[in-house]
Structure formats: C-alpha cells, structure tokens
Amino acid sequence: MPDPVQLYQQRLKRKVHGAAFIFYTRLLFRSGWFAVEPVFTFLSSYPEAIKAQVQSLVAQGRLAEVLAKRYPEPLHEIQNDKSLYQFTQELKQRFVKSSPPVSKVCFDSKIHLDNSLGLHSFVSRVQGGKLKAKQEIRISALFKQLPFPLLKMVVVHELAHLREKDHNKAFYQLCQHMEPQYHQLEFDLRLFLTLRLLEGKAL
Ligand SMILES: [Zn+2]
Numbered sequence: 001m002p003d004p005v006q007l008y009q010q011r012l013k014r015k016v017h018g019a020a021f022i023f024y025t026r027l028l029f030r031s032g033w034f035a036v037e038p039v040f041t042f043l044s045s046y047p048e049a050i051k052a053q054v055q056s057l058v059a060q061g062r063l064a065e066v067l068a069k070r071y072p073e074p075l076h077e078i079q080n081d082k083s084l085y086q087f088t089q090e091l092k093q094r095f096v097k098s099s100p101p102v103s104k105v106c107f108d109s110k111i112h113l114d115n116s117l118g119l120h121s122f123v124s125r126v127q128g129g130k131l132k133a134k135q136e137i138r139i140s141a142l143f144k145q146l147p148f149p150l151l152k153m154v155v156v157h158e159l160a161h162l163r164e165k166d167h168n169k170a171f172y173q174l175c176q177h178m179e180p181q182y183h184q185l186e187f188d189l190r191l192f193l194t195l196r197l198l199e200g201k202a203l
Contacts, residue, residue, distance in 0.1 A: 076148035
C-alpha cells in the first residue's frame with residue numbers, strides 16, 4: 001500500500017516539475033534558443049529518420065497543416081466528465097470487462113504534460129486506492145481540445161493499465177487490440193504536443 005505522505009510529496013514534485021518545465025520552455029522559446037531541437041522533446045525514442053522528417057516539416061512551417069489535414073475535425077463531443085465516463089465504460093465493457101471496475105473517470109486540468117517520462121507523464125496512472133475495487137482514470141483536460149482519435153488512444157492506454165502496469169509487450173498488444181491504430185495515434189499525439197510546444201502553448 002503506498003504511503004499517503006510519500007504519494008502527496010510525489011504529486012507535489014511532479015506538479016512543481018511540470019510548472020518549471022513550462023516556464024523554462026517558454027523562456028527558451030522566447031530567447032530563440034528553442035529553435036535548436038524542440039522537435040525531439042516528445043519524439044526522443046523514435047528513429048532518427050522519423051525525427052528528421054518531423055524536423056523538416058517544422059522547418060518548413062508545415063506541421064500544423066499536416067496535422068489539420070490528417071485530423072480535419074479537431075473538435076469532439078466529449079467535453080465533460082460525464083461523457084468521458086460513459087465513453088470509457090463502453091470501451092471497458094467491450095474489451096476489458098473482467099478488469100476491476102473503474103469508479104471515476106474525469107478530465108483533470110492539473111495534469112501538465114512534460115517530456116521527462118515520455119507518454120506516461122501525460123497520461124495519468126490508474127490510481128489504486130486502499131481498495132482494489134476503486135480505480136480512477138484521470139485524463140489531462142488538454143484532450144478536450146485534441147481530435148477524438150487521440151482522446152480515444154489515451155483512454156485505451158489507461159484501460160490497458162487496468163491489466164498491465166508496465167509498458168511491456170502485453171500492454172501494447174492490448175492497446176492495439178482495443179485500437180488497431182494505437183501506435184500511429186501515439187505518434188500523432190506526440191506531433192500535436194510538439195506543435196503546441198513550438199507555439200508556446202501550455203501542455
Ligand atoms: Zn502508461
């Protein structure tokens with residue numbers, strides 16, 4: 001069982017780190033330093049050839065255009081906790097029915113996305129409370145503004161964590177089972193985050 005004090009300290013630390021990250025990236029952006037390699041912040045684990053392609057898109061100022069083309073309908077209807085809860089439960093019922101019930105699903109505006117931990121930093125963990133039966137899924141409120149397939153990808157990611165704690169092979173297989181385009185969507189999510197970073201927007 002996690003120590004509540006330790007848990008609180010960890011959360012506080014994450015919060016402070018998140019705020020500091022946003023502050024410094026903005027500072028770097030304004031100072032011009034940022035032009036060095038911002039592309040790699042969210043793409044560090046991808047092959048060099050992919051990174052080079054993205055960097056070239058950024059250099060041409062075409063990243064936003066490419067994403068808009070790929071996701072022509074950026075706004076979706078899941079804008080509140082109730083609809084997020086329903087959507088998540090439908091997916092759970094369909095794919096991971098036997099996993100522990102999820103008591104709460106909500107958007108959380110306090111989750112800030114940073115690069116240090118890769119995907120996991122912007123997808124909150126399933127919080128195991130005192131009772132195993134009480135599972136919560138918190139999704140960054142930023143996903144209200146992102147295209148629907150990316151929101152779905154994050155929900156799928158969180159649901160897969162009900163079965164697999166780590167990002168191992170079984171975890172990604174489960175993700176792909178729930179969403180066949182999972183890997184492409186995760187990459188695209190990273191592109192959206194890269195774009196926001198370049199535009200100096202909050203993550
Ligand atoms: Zn994860």
